[in-house]
Amino acid sequence: MEQLTLKPISKVSGSITLPGSKSLSNRILLLAALAEGTTEVHNLLDSDDIRHMLGALAQMGVSVTLNADKTVATVHGCAGQLKTPEEVLFLGNAGTAYRPLTAVLAATPGRFELIGEPRMEERPIGHLVDAMTTLGANIQYLKSTDYPPLLIEGKKITGGQVDIDGSISSQFLTALLMAAPLFTGDTHIRIKGELVSKPYIDITIGVMAQFGVEVVNDNYQSFTVKGLQQYKSPDRIMVEGDASSASYFIAAAAISGGEIEINGVGKQSVQGDIGFANVMEQVGANVEWFDEKLIVRKGKLTGVDIDANAIPDAAMTLATVALFAKGPTAIRNIYNWRVKETDRLAAMATELRKVGAQVTEGHDFIEINPPTTIKLTDIDTYNDHRIAMCFAMVAVGGHEIIINDPGCTAKTFPTFFNVLESISTY
Ligand SMILES: O=C(O)C1=C[C@@H](OP(=O)(O)O)[C@@H](O)[C@H](O)C1
Numbered sequence: 307m308e309q310l311t312l313k314p315i316s317k318v319s320g321s322i323t324l325p326g327s328k329s330l331s332n333r334i335l336l337l338a339a340l341a342e343g344t345t346e347v348h349n350l351l352d353s354d355d356i357r358h359m360l361g362a363l364a365q366m367g368v369s370v371t372l373n374a375d376k377t378v379a380t381v382h383g384c385a386g387q388l389k390t391p392e393e394v395l396f397l398g399n400a401g402t403a404y405r406p407l408t409a410v411l412a413a414t415p416g417r418f419e420l421i422g423e424p425r426m427e428e429r430p431i432g433h434l435v436d437a438m439t440t441l442g443a444n445i446q447y448l449k450s451t452d453y454p455p456l457l458i459e460g461k462k463i464t465g466g467q468v469d470i471d472g473s474i475s476s477q478f479l480t481a482l483l484m485a486a487p488l489f490t491g492d493t494h495i496r497i498k499g500e501l502v503s504k505p506y507i508d509i510t511i512g513v514m515a516q517f518g519v520e521v522v523n524d525n526y527q528s529f530t531v532k533g534l535q536q537y538k539s540p541d542r543i544m545v546e547g548d549a550s551s552a553s554y555f556i557a558a559a560a561i562s563g564g565e566i567e568i569n570g571v572g573k574q575s576v577q578g579d580i581g582f583a584n585v586m587e588q589v590g591a592n593v594e595w596f597d598e599k600l601i602v603r604k605g606k607l608t609g610v611d612i613d614a615n616a617i618p619d620a621a622m623t624l625a626t627v628a629l630f631a632k633g634p635t636a637i638r639n640i641y642n643w644r645v646k647e648t649d650r651l652a653a654m655a656t657e658l659r660k661v662g663a664q665v666t667e668g669h670d671f672i673e674i675n676p677p678t679t680i681k682l683t684d685i686d687t688y689n690d691h692r693i694a695m696c697f698a699m700v701a702v703g704g705h706e707i708i709i710n711d712p713g714c715t716a717k718t719f720p721t722f723f724n725v726l727e728s729i730s731t732y
C-alpha cells in the first residue's frame with residue numbers, strides 16, 4: 307500500500323483555485339445528457355466520481371467531448387433518448403451517479419444493470435427503489451434487498467402521488483426529482499421521516515431550473531414536478547468550486563499562521579457546505595467573504611457544539627480542526643456518516659484516538675477532546691477521500707503524519723496533496 311508522509315507544516319499561505327463541485331458536475335452532466343441541445347460545461351471536476359458518470363453516459367450513446375485537462379465538456383443532449391448499454395454500468399462508489407441514474411433509467415425504456423465498488427453494495431438504496439416501485443418502476447436487487455447492484459427494466463412511468471423516506475440520504479429525493487420530468491404525468495412527492503442533508507435539494511432544484519424545469523417545494527415536506535417536460539440546454543453552464551473541498555483550506559488557514567485566498571466559492575455559493583465557513587467563524591477563524599472567493603486567516607480556536615446535518619461532508623473537517631481547538635468539539639445529527647464511503651463515525655473515532663484525542667462515538671454524533679500532545683501515527687483512510695484530506699490538518703498543525711493510501715482522494719480531489727503542498731512552508 308502506498309503511504310504519504312506529511313512533514314510538519316510551519317505555515318500555509320497563498321492563493322488556491324478550487325476544482326469544480328462534484329455535486330454540481332454530476333447533476334449538470336446528467337441533465338445536459340437528457341436535454342435537447344448542446345451544453346458547454348465549464349470548470350467540470352475531473353475526478354473518479356465524474357468519470358463514472360461520463361462513462362455511463364457514453365455507454366448510453368451520449369456524445370461528450372472534453373478539453374485537454376477535462377474541465378470543459380461539450381455534451382450533445384439526447385433529448386431523453388438514452389440507448390440501452392451493451393455492458394453493465396460500473397459506477398464505482400459515486401452516490402451522485404448511482405442514485406440519479408437509478409431513477410432516470412427506471413423511466414427510460416431499456417435494460418440496465420448498475421453495479422459499483424464493494425462499498426457501494428453496502429450503501430442503502432431501498433428508499434429510492436421503494437418510491438420508484440410505487441410509481442410502477444421495475445427494479446430488482448441482484449444481491450441483497452435494499453442494496454446495489456440493481457437490474458432495471460426501464461419503462462414509461464406515469465407519475466402520481468409517492469412517499470419517499472428522506473431520513474438516510476437526500477440523494478434519493480434528488481434522484482426522484484431529476485427523473486420526474488420524464489414521467490408522463492405530474493408527480494407529487496411527500497417526505498417521510500426527517501429529510502437529511504437539505505441543502506443538496508436546493509442544489510438539485512437550482513440545476514433543474516437552469517435546464518428549464520421548475521420544482522414546487524412546499525417547505526421540504528412535499529414537492530411537485532410536472533410530467534412530460536423536456537430538459538432544455540442552457541447552452542453554457544459554469545460549475546462553481548467545490549465547497550466541501552474548500553473546507554480543508556478554510557481549516558488549514560484557521561489552524562496555521564498564514565492567510566489563504568480560496569477562489570471558487572463565496573457569498574454567492576449555491577452549496578450548503580459553504581456553511582462550514584460560518585462554523586469556522588464560530589470556532590474562531592477570521593473569514594473575509596467575497597462573492598466568489600474567501601480569504602481566511604488564523605484565529606484563536608475554541609471547540610463548538612453543532613448540528614451538522616446540513617453539512618455532512620464538510621463537517622468531517624471540523625473533527626480534525628478539533629485537535630487544535632481549546633475544549634471539546636461535538637458534531638451532532640450525523641447518523642448518515644455511517645452509510646457513506648465507510649462508516650465515517652467509527653473510522654473518524656478510531657483514527658482520532660490514534661493521534662491521541664479522547665473521543666466519544668455516539669449513534670449519530672462524535673465528541674472530540676483534543677490531546678495534550680499529538681502522537682505520530684499512520685492514518686488508515688478506508689478508501690474514503692475525506693478521511694485522507696481531513697487528517698492532512700495534523701501536518702498543518704505542525705505535526706508529522708502518515709496517510710495510508712493517499713490516492714483515495716481521487717474520488718473528488720485527485721490533486722489535493724499537490725494543492726496543499728503549493729501553499730505550505732516547512
Ligand atoms: O446530492 C449530493 O450531491 C450529495 C449529498 C450528500 O449525501 P446525503 O444526502 O446522502 O447525505 C453528500 O454527502 C454527498 O457527498 C453529495
Ligand SMILES: C=C(OP(=O)(O)O)C(=O)O
Binds near residue numbers: 399
Ligand atoms: C458522501 C460522499 O459521496 P457520495 O456522493 O458518493 O455520496 C462524499 O463525497 O463525501
